[in-house]
Amino acid sequence: MTHFRWKQIGFACAFVGALWACGGSGGSDSPAPTTPTTPTDQAGSDRKAMLTNMADNIILPSYANFKTKFDLMLAKSNAFTAKPDKATLTDFRQAWVDTYVDWQKIELFDVGPAEQYTLRNFMNIYPANTAGIEEYIASGTGTFEVPASYPKQGFPALDYLINGLGTTDDAILARYTTAADAAKRIAYLNRLTTQMNSVFNTVYSAWNTGYRDTFINCTALNAGCSTSKLVNGYVLNYERFIRSGKFGIPSGAMTNGAISAETVEAFYKKNISLTLAKTAHQASVDFFNGKSVKTGEQGPGFRTYLNSLGAKDSSTGTLLTDIINKQFDAVSQQLNTLKPNLYEEVKTNNTAMVQTFTQMQKIIRMLKVDMTTAMSITITYTDNDGD
Amino acid sequence: MLAYFRKTTSAAPLAVFRLLFGLMLFGSIVRFWSKGWIAELYIQPRYFFPFYGFEFVRPLGQYTYLLFAICALSALFVAIGLFYRVAVTSLFLSFTYIELIDKSTYLNHYYFTSMVCLLLIFLPAHAYFSVDAYRQRRLLAGTIPAWCIDSLKLFVALLYVFAGLAKLNSDWLLSALPLRIWLPAHNDLPVVGFLFNYGWTPYVFSWFGCLYDLSIPFLLWYRPTRLWAYAAVVVFHGLTALLFPIGMFPYIMIVTALIFFSANFHLTIVRKISQLLSIPTTFLLAHRTYRFLPVMAKLTVAVLTLFFAVQFMFPLRYLLYPGELFWTEQGYRFSWRVMLMEKAGYAQFTVKDRSGHQTIVNNASFLTPLQEKMMATQPDMLLQYAHILQQHYARRGFQNPEVYVDSYVALNGRLGKPLIDQNTNLANEQESFKNKAWITQFNDKIYGF
Numbered sequence: 001m002t003h004f005r006w007k008q009i010g011f012a013c014a015f016v017g018a019l020w021a022c023g024g025s026g027g028s029d030s031p032a033p034t035t036p037t038t039p040t041d042q043a044g045s046d047r048k049a050m051l052t053n054m055a056d057n058i059i060l061p062s063y064a065n066f067k068t069k070f071d072l073m074l075a076k077s078n079a080f081t082a083k084p085d086k087a088t089l090t091d092f093r094q095a096w097v098d099t100y101v102d103w104q105k106i107e108l109f110d111v112g113p114a115e116q117y118t119l120r121n122f123m124n125i126y127p128a129n130t131a132g133i134e135e136y137i138a139s140g141t142g143t144f145e146v147p148a149s150y151p152k153q154g155f156p157a158l159d160y161l162i163n164g165l166g167t168t169d170d171a172i173l174a175r176y177t178t179a180a181d182a183a184k185r186i187a188y189l190n191r192l193t194t195q196m197n198s199v200f201n202t203v204y205s206a207w208n209t210g211y212r213d214t215f216i217n218c219t220a221l222n223a224g225c226s227t228s229k230l231v232n233g234y235v236l237n238y239e240r241f242i243r244s245g246k247f248g249i250p251s252g253a254m255t256n257g258a259i260s261a262e263t264v265e266a267f268y269k270k271n272i273s274l275t276l277a278k279t280a281h282q283a284s285v286d287f288f289n290g291k292s293v294k295t296g297e298q299g300p301g302f303r304t305y306l307n308s309l310g311a312k313d314s315s316t317g318t319l320l321t322d323i324i325n326k327q328f329d330a331v332s333q334q335l336n337t338l339k340p341n342l343y344e345e346v347k348t349n350n351t352a353m354v355q356t357f358t359q360m361q362k363i364i365r366m367l368k369v370d371m372t373t374a375m376s377i378t379i380t381y382t383d384n385d386g387d
Numbered sequence: 388m389l390a391y392f393r394k395t396t397s398a399a400p401l402a403v404f405r406l407l408f409g410l411m412l413f414g415s416i417v418r419f420w421s422k423g424w425i426a427e428l429y430i431q432p433r434y435f436f437p438f439y440g441f442e443f444v445r446p447l448g449q450y451t452y453l454l455f456a457i458c459a460l461s462a463l464f465v466a467i468g469l470f471y472r473v474a475v476t477s478l479f480l481s482f483t484y485i486e487l488i489d490k491s492t493y494l495n496h497y498y499f500t501s502m503v504c505l506l507l508i509f510l511p512a513h514a515y516f517s518v519d520a521y522r523q524r525r526l527l528a529g530t531i532p533a534w535c536i537d538s539l540k541l542f543v544a545l546l547y548v549f550a551g552l553a554k555l556n557s558d559w560l561l562s563a564l565p566l567r568i569w570l571p572a573h574n575d576l577p578v579v580g581f582l583f584n585y586g587w588t589p590y591v592f593s594w595f596g597c598l599y600d601l602s603i604p605f606l607l608w609y610r611p612t613r614l615w616a617y618a619a620v621v622v623f624h625g626l627t628a629l630l631f632p633i634g635m636f637p638y639i640m641i642v643t644a645l646i647f648f649s650a651n652f653h654l655t656i657v658r659k660i661s662q663l664l665s666i667p668t669t670f671l672l673a674h675r676t677y678r679f680l681p682v683m684a685k686l687t688v689a690v691l692t693l694f695f696a697v698q699f700m701f702p703l704r705y706l707l708y709p710g711e712l713f714w715t716e717q718g719y720r721f722s723w724r725v726m727l728m729e730k731a732g733y734a735q736f737t738v739k740d741r742s743g744h745q746t747i748v749n750n751a752s753f754l755t756p757l758q759e760k761m762m763a764t765q766p767d768m769l770l771q772y773a774h775i776l777q778q779h780y781a782r783r784g785f786q787n788p789e790v791y792v793d794s795y796v797a798l799n800g801r802l803g804k805p806l807i808d809q810n811t812n813l814a815n816e817q818e819s820f821k822n823k824a825w826i827t828q829f830n831d832k833i834y835g836f
């Protein structure tokens with residue numbers, strides 16, 4: 001009798017053990033069959049289809065587009081440092097604007113190599129630390145790898161170096177030609193672009209040499225897998241780097257009205273700050289809707305995934321994705337009321353800046369609470385800026 | 388009634404339970420330690436959320452490791468039955484102390500473990516097959532009062548029944564929430580994953596889970612169904628272990644349910660272990676019945692009666708509060724409400740004073756991600772945090788700081804809405820067992836328990 005029981009218990013244990021083993025193998029290391037790049041006929045809840053669309057139609061082409069602009073900017077920068085004059089400066093500036101705008105379309109992919117190598121830290125931490133930059137120039141050396149060095153590099157540092165050194169082009173050019181430290185300044189500019197190029201290429205080549213497959217095959221929803229990391233990076237980007245960075249901090253909305261207009265993005269160029277903000281916002285909207293960068297058509301993304309989960313306002317039956325898109329529209333309209341120079345807007349029309357922050361705040365709640373709870377994803381990121 | 392208290396039964400089930408439970412706890416603590424959670428949860432955080440009435444329980448800094456070491460050692464001593472009474476008391480105290488440090492880490496199965504340890508203090512689990520009995524043969528007893536084992540069974544039954552009753556609500560049964568949210572997250576599992584894309588799957592899980600909880604203690608108790616019931620225990624808890632990140636709980640329940648098995652079953656286990664360890668069989672033959680001293684017997688029965696009276700009533704205390712339990716969470720903890728809610732929230736605090744200071748708080752500079760997540764949806768923790776902020780900013784030069792919170796909470800897939808009245812200065816509110824009037828109305832209805 002007792003032996004019979006032991007057998008049965010053993011059988012039950014084996015059954016659960018089998019279930020357990022099945023669960024253990026689900027995850028990043030399952031073999032990767034070739035997947036169609038435009039999976040249109042798959043169920044919306046298929047995370048692999050969603051991740052594939054995101055990787056192949058949004059993230060990789062966005063990186064490739066950025067790289068084209070970025071390489072051009074590097075060429076223009078080299079032309080400028082080889083022969084600083086009005087023509088090369090103008091070219092460099094234009095290429096910098098184009099690249100900076102495209103940066104806004106990839107900053108939100110804070111997942112995989114970009115997260116691992118903290119790409120943003122080397123590209124777009126502002127306001128630029130101009131005193132620190134001048135120290136680095138004077139000493140001719142200095143690390144780019146520590147947090148204190150982040151505001152001394154990337155697009156904001158370039159902004160200072162090509163737009164902020166003087167009130168006229170001649171005055172700026174003089175700093176690269178006739179000034180005592182001209183050679184050192186040129187050397188710094190070269191160091192800067194080399195550093196940006198090195199970090200970006202590390203991320204870019206990682207995506208193109210294997211990470212793409214890792215990304216689409218890590219379909220589990222736990223904190224270590226793609227969907228969770230993607231959502232966390234996406235919400236973090238909107239909250240901290242669009243809402244707070246571009247509006248909350250300059251307008252003083254987050255600090256009891258203590259206005260700091262000089263903390264706007266592209267402070268020295270000034271008239272592109274709204275464009276940068278709009279581009280970043282639109283990139284987030286398009287990514288939410290799974291819009292292909294190649295074709296402009298919507299595919300599997302957060303929108304289709306949430307719809308397939310049936311996420312809706314239970315009292316009215318409105319789809320959560322419609323509610324979120326409506327709020328995205330409200331932000332877009334608010335952005336359209338602003339003038340191109342956000343520095344000036346903070347100085348003269350700050351109410352509108354604060355209103356933008358408030359509209360964005362509503363999006364944050366929906367993304368951070370309603371969207372993540374419907375997806376059963378935990379927000380794991382922490383803010384690390386001081387209070 | 389009196390006849391029942393004179394009834395005796397084999398001591399083997401309790402001894403095996405002691406052994407497995409002790410080993411399980413020892414393993415849990417080793418696991419906890421090896422994952423680095425002692426530092427992460429009890430040393431690194433800057434602030435903690437003690438339980439109301441237990442504010443004297445403070446983290447011990449580096450000595451927290453010592454506390455865990457004592458706890459692990461006690462568990463091991465309980466398992467082998469060495470210095471049993473001292474060991475189990477020390478296990479209860481150290482384990483409970485750890486669990487009382489921070490609400491953020493509250494789990495029902497930690498509470499269950501604490502309560503079982505408390506019960507074990509009063510039960511003669513060392514009378515049979517223990518080192519104590521080996522060293523002091525006059526302690527050795529083959530039979531013990533039947534109520535000693537029945538009290539453990541009753542406690543396990545209470546847990547399951549209350550857990551089942553808690554599932555008798557409209558969200559769980561009629562909307563299959565929160566499983567409808569959680570299960571699709573596993574639709575990429577091999578073999579069974581596709582099932583989680585069907586709308587009816589969460590209903591099957593919900594109803595099965597509810598019926599399981601309500602019936603399993605009785606099916607385990609009743610001999611003809613016992614074996615199948617145990618198979619169900621293994622499958623059910625195995626599945627939950629597979630699908631949800633609930634740590635050791637499934638294994639603890641799988642082991643605990645063995646208490647329902649017959650004396651012969653447990654004697655077989657004891658014999659097998661003895662063979663393995665070459666323990667003389669004479670040690671296994673104990674005909675004496677364990678006798679409490681008359682005064683101890685009375686005291687123990689009184690303590691257990693009180694224990695069960697509290698255990699019967701405590702999960703029902705929520706009835707004394709107005710409002711929706713899932714929303715206010717007044718009377719939610721310590722009530723065997725397991726996996727009933729998908730609740731997520733966001734809380735942005737503003738601290739200001741009359742002289743014009745005002746700041747928006749960055750929660751991350753005060754709390755860990757886990758603490759922030761827990762705080763954002765639980766009113767009593769929101770209040771505790773508000774007081775932490777009040778004291779912090781008072782030291783920073785704010786005069787009588789006022790603390791307001793802009794909260795946003797989503798429950799079981801409903802759209803988020805404020806949980807706390809935005810105009811309440813939380814610095815002025817005090818924790819108590821009274822109703823917290825500053826929690827907003829839920830404005831929806833969840834029917835049932």
